[in-house]
Amino acid sequence: MSTDVFDLSAAKMRDKGMSEVSINQFKQLYETWERGDAKACVREKDVTPLKDVPRTKDIHDTMDMDMALDAFSRTAFIKLNGGLGTSMGLEKAKSLLPIRRHKARRMRFLDIIMGQVLTARKRLGVPLPLIFMNSFRTSRDTMRAVKQDRRFVQNDVPVEIIQHIEPKIDADTGRPVDFPANPDLEWCPPGHGDIFSTIWETGLLDTLKEQGIDYLFISNSDNLGARPSRTLAGYFAQSGAPFMIEVAERTEADRKGGHIVIDKATRHLILREMSQVDPHDRSSAMSIRKHPYFNTNSIWVRVDALRDKLTEYNGVLPLPIIENRKTVDPTDPSTRPVVQLETAMGSAATLFEGAICVQVDRMRFLPVKTTDDLFIMRSDRFHLTDSYEMEDGNYDFPNVQLDERYYKYIADFDERFPYGVPSLAAANSVTIEGDWTFGRDVTLYADAHLSDRGRSSYVPNGQYVGPQGIEPDEWV
Ligand code: UPG
Known part of the structure; x- marks a missing residue:
């Protein structure tokens, strides 16, 4: 050239x-x-x-x-x-x-x-x-x-x-x-x-x-x-x-x-x-x-x-x-x-x-590059203080992996969390596979994991999600 x-x-x-x-x-x-x-x-x-x-x-x-x-x-x-x-x-x-x-x-x-x-x-x-x-x-x-x-x-x-x-x-x-x-x-x-x-x-x-x-x-x-x-x-x-x-x-x-x-x-x-x-x-x-x-x-x-x-x-x-x-x-x-x-x-x-x-x-250093980062930022891991600091106890965040097919783009992400993102206060890691929509007041704890059911699925209001999926009883 x-x-x-x-x-x-x-x-x-x-x-x-x-x-x-x-x-x-x-x-x-x-x-x-x-x-x-x-x-x-x-x-x-x-x-x-x-x-x-x-x-x-x-x-x-x-x-x-x-x-x-x-x-x-x-x-x-x-x-x-x-x-x-x-x-x-x-x-x-x-x-x-x-x-x-x-x-x-x-x-x-x-x-x-x-x-x-x-x-x-x-x-x-x-x-x-x-x-x-x-x-x-x-x-x-x-x-x-x-x-x-x-x-x-x-x-x-x-x-x-x-x-x-x-x-x-x-x-x-x-x-x-x-x-x-x-x-x-x-x-x-x-x-x-x-x-x-x-x-x-x-x-x-x-x-x-x-x-x-x-x-x-x-x-x-x-x-x-x-x-x-x-x-x-x-x-x-x-x-x-x-x-x-x-x-x-x-x-x-x-x-x-x-x-x-x-x-x-x-x-x-x-x-x-x-x-x-x-x-x-x-x-x-x-x-x-x-x-x-x-x-x-x-x-x-x-x-x-x-x-x-x-x-x-x-x-x-x-x-x-x-x-x-x-x-x-x-x-x-x-x-x-x-x-x-x-x-x-x-x-x-x-x-x-x-x-x-x-x-x-x-x-x-609290960057938001992906919806996985946004998920943490919007959660109860953080508290926004009156001086506009994003505060967390130890800034040691759970490793989050949301299924890219359903959560990568913001419109898809928002659609699946109509009541806001679940509580992450007790979560060590989060893996969501498949197309899950979340109800109100859902809590993720420990190594929370939802697996793909091959169809749209729902986590009902007030449920806890842990390593075995929705607990205590399976709903969907
Ligand atoms: N930005 C501009 N103009 C451009 C490109 C980007 O203003 O032409 C802004 C952008 O809006 C953002 C910031 O620059 O606020 C960072 O841009 P981004 O493309 O997200 O950069 P990263 O790929 O995240 O990488 C930068 C550094 C990298 C560092 C990382 C930390 O290049 O070395 O580790 O930020 O987040």
């Missing part, structure tokens, strides 16, 4: 009125992909594992809280909100999905995020600007929901920045794909690593600097555990590091997502996503003994350091590329195969000399 082929994408982007920064970014992604470097892996032999990362709990015990408050008063809170919950069959931002009721209000991720920010502002008297990075797909709905909350006021700093879009590439020809049936599907967001060029282009760093902001805390909007933290702001400020990644101890359940390793040659941090693991290194990379921490995707960045880095690279950081192969209509496998070129936010750590990691407890 030649540069002329890339020019077709550039022309398509210009026609859509896209900026030169976005075109330059896409050019960098495209050329890397064309060279075959998108498949470049981070080899085990070239890295050392990350070990002995300081724990937040120990940091908290020795923290000077006045200093921490000062750092926190100079922090902005940014939420990555550009992704759609497509893996759960959603066509809007995942953050608009209801999680639970609280004081008669239906709470979505977004309400909880805003509640967390408003609580921190009020209790600690800090400005804590909240900024969503939306995509063309999530902006309208998200902003409408933000405006509904009259308590939320923010005048000097924009509440959203809108990330770039890029053409999906026809996997066979390298050209921008055509899909007249739904031209919107010809475009995609370039991954959460796009945050940096978006921040650059919107001039957000200057606005924040004028408002006295020195630190950014950026995290996934689907992680309600990534709350504002005075202690972590203090630790980051005190460390003098330009960039900090929150990592958490990996469990056997954390097979997806990325982990942090150290480059043997440069000693810089590297984020290794599972897609960047060479097949020969798979068992090492999966080993939680060898690589005990994973990336929560919550990062802290110094405004000055980021501005310097973005200036050095003209607004487009040279981040490793992730090649995401799909069909142009991801819900229809018969449509044309495409490549979506993406970058990951945490991979920028490599560019910052002196970047560090900090170990956080599970309470700061």
Whole structure:
């Protein structure tokens, strides 16, 4: 493929009125992909594992809280909100999905995020600007929901920045794909690593600097555990590091997502996503003994350091590329195969000399990637406190496996839990096979298991479900 082929994408982007920064970014992604470097892996032999990362709990015990408050008063809170919950069959931002009721209000991720920010502002008297990075797909709905909350006021700093879009590439020809049936599907967001060029282009760093902001805390909007933290702001400020990644101890359940390793040659941090693991290194990379921490995707960045880095690279950081192969209509496998070129936010750590990691407890990592996660989040395992913390006794959650055929998509899931999800307080694990609809006040306990009866089945009101299925007597 030649540069002329890339020019077709550039022309398509210009026609859509896209900026030169976005075109330059896409050019960098495209050329890397064309060279075959998108498949470049981070080899085990070239890295050392990350070990002995300081724990937040120990940091908290020795923290000077006045200093921490000062750092926190100079922090902005940014939420990555550009992704759609497509893996759960959603066509809007995942953050608009209801999680639970609280004081008669239906709470979505977004309400909880805003509640967390408003609580921190009020209790600690800090400005804590909240900024969503939306995509063309999530902006309208998200902003409408933000405006509904009259308590939320923010005048000097924009509440959203809108990330770039890029053409999906026809996997066979390298050209921008055509899909007249739904031209919107010809475009995609370039991954959460796009945050940096978006921040650059919107001039957000200057606005924040004028408002006295020195630190950014950026995290996934689907992680309600990534709350504002005075202690972590203090630790980051005190460390003098330009960039900090929150990592958490990996469990056997954390097979997806990325982990942090150290480059043997440069000693810089590297984020290794599972897609960047060479097949020969798979068992090492999966080993939680060898690589005990994973990336929560919550990062802290110094405004000055980021501005310097973005200036050095003209607004487009040279981040490793992730090649995401799909069909142009991801819900229809018969449509044309495409490549979506993406970058990951945490991979920028490599560019910052002196970047560090900090170990956080599970309470700061409560992601909802699948309806299995949502099942736990909506259950009585959690209690939403008045300061909008998702609280659980020990944050040690049951392993949940709901039959993908009936529960993977949110509409199917909701249909089968018309009275809300069952009690999980006494459940060690949950396996549901087959098509089960649940009545009111059902309790799952121990290793709760329902097996497939080959037809739609019902768990009646008030029943207990344990390792042997519905107990004490079989109904259905
Ligand atoms: N997002 C955007 N724009 C994009 C893509 C994603 O804003 O173009 C947002 C998305 O809405 C979500 C967040 O970014 O809030 C994370 O996106 P997702 O696709 O869910 O990322 P993951 O595959 O979960 O992986 C990230 C990190 C991984 C880490 C994991 C922790 O890449 O290293 O372990 O988050 O949940």
